Amino acid sequence: MSNYLLLGSRDPYASRDADSVFDLAVQLKSAGNDVTLFLLENGVLAARSGAKAPGLDAAVAAGVSVKAEEFSLKERGIVAERVRDGVVVAPLDAVIDGLAAGHKTIWS
Amino acid sequence: MSDEKKTLTFALMDAPYESARSTTALRLIQIAARRGYDINVFAYEGAVYVPFMLQKKHGNAFHEHDADAENHPLPREWVEQVRQVAQAAGGSLTWMNCGLCADERGANEALEGVLRGGPAQLVAWANESTNVLVIPTR
Amino acid sequence: MPKVLNIVETAYRATLEEQDDTAVWISFMLKKAGLDSDVLLRGNAVNYAVKGQDASGLKFGEWVQTHPPDLPRDLGILMGAGAKVFYLKDDLGDRGINEDELVDGISAIDGAGLAALFDGYDQVWSW
Numbered sequence: 283m284s285n286y287l288l289l290g291s292r293d294p295y296a297s298r299d300a301d302s303v304f305d306l307a308v309q310l311k312s313a314g315n316d317v318t319l320f321l322l323e324n325g326v327l328a329a330r331s332g333a334k335a336p337g338l339d340a341a342v343a344a345g346v347s348v349k350a351e352e353f354s355l356k357e358r359g360i361v362a363e364r365v366r367d368g369v370v371v372a373p374l375d376a377v378i379d380g381l382a383a384g385h386k387t388i389w390s
Numbered sequence: 391m392s393d394e395k396k397t398l399t400f401a402l403m404d405a406p407y408e409s410a411r412s413t414t415a416l417r418l419i420q421i422a423a424r425r426g427y428d429i430n431v432f433a434y435e436g437a438v439y440v441p442f443m444l445q446k447k448h449g450n451a452f453h454e455h456d457a458d459a460e461n462h463p464l465p466r467e468w469v470e471q472v473r474q475v476a477q478a479a480g481g482s483l484t485w486m487n488c489g490l491c492a493d494e495r496g497a498n499e500a501l502e503g504v505l506r507g508g509p510a511q512l513v514a515w516a517n518e519s520t521n522v523l524v525i526p527t528r
Numbered sequence: 529m530p531k532v533l534n535i536v537e538t539a540y541r542a543t544l545e546e547q548d549d550t551a552v553w554i555s556f557m558l559k560k561a562g563l564d565s566d567v568l569l570r571g572n573a574v575n576y577a578v579k580g581q582d583a584s585g586l587k588f589g590e591w592v593q594t595h596p597p598d599l600p601r602d603l604g605i606l607m608g609a610g611a612k613v614f615y616l617k618d619d620l621g622d623r624g625i626n627e628d629e630l631v632d633g634i635s636a637i638d639g640a641g642l643a644a645l646f647d648g649y650d651q652v653w654s655w
Contacts, residue, residue, distance in 0.1 A: 313643035
């Protein structure tokens with residue numbers, strides 16, 4: 283099986299298409315892959331505790347490793363304490379780590 | 391994390407000043423640059439404007455700033471800075487504009503050192519890179 | 529050489545100005561340049577496979593478009609170059625498109641098949 287790094291830059295409020303990255307994360311994980319979903323830019327809007335994001339709920343429940351980019355969070359006034367359970371705050375370096383490790387990296 | 395030298399290729403599509411993606415792309419490239427990686431950038435479509443030499447600073451009446459005070463970002467300066475970061479760390483940044491994209495946009499006046507090319511070069515880079523990240527436009 | 533799946537998702541973005549879709553275009557050019565690659569249409573781009581599209585008639589004053597985009601034709605060119613073209617079946621259904629409205633030669637993937645599709649490629653490039 284493979285390592286996947288999915289980059290979720292879109293939020294599920296402006297466009298339904300953003301949900302496709304959550305669905306893909308769940309599918310890839312269910313198929314036995316190691317999957318990291320890295321939310322950045324407006325994608326972090328779904329990571330605020332209390333935000334309605336059933337697609338993200340499903341990804342977390344499926345065991346996808348979900349991270350939210352620290353600068354994108356800070357830029358939007360989402361402090362660490364307001365990041366929902368199941369999402370870890372991470373620096374953008376994590377994307378370069380994944381690329382350098384040869385993970386299949388897909389920007390959504 | 392291993393500090394083994396890597397080669398990463400990025401393909402960008404967004405023009406500056408239109409979405410967050412052009413800034414995020416340069417932030418990612420800078421992280422790779424600090425690690426001393428060799429980095430290739432294929433600038434497709436509007437991304438050919440990122441290193442455009444005719445970008446010019448301006449003031450901002452909304453913030454009551456003249457041009458100096460506003461210090462408005464010019465992405466071509468970011469590209470040059472990141473190129474220097476890469477070199478200082480023992481790596482490199484090679485930026486190639488898609489020639490046809492630059493032609494149709496009148497964007498051929500690019501930062502010194504920016505190459506002009508096409509998809510065949512992207513294939514060559516993909517063959518020699520550890521990984522490739524395409525940052526799509528939307 | 530990596531084997532690559534190119535994903536085309538955004539549709540009809542500047543296709544009239546470009547006279548084609550730039551993600552379909554680059555997928556073809558990469559294939560011609562020797563990249564071992566195929567294409568997945570998803571999201572609104574599944575509409576590219578619908579027969580009977582007509583983008584002709586654009587005019588500005590005396591300027592008349594002589595080569596309007598023809599996405600189904602371009603998918604044929606892509607397939608002629610040896611690329612497999614897949615489409616995500618779920619996205620067809622969401623948009624009320626029937627499979628018999630699609631051009632020949634393209635292959636359906638359902639949502640459950642995406643993981644297996646991706647597994648067949650070293651890299652997935654989303655344009």
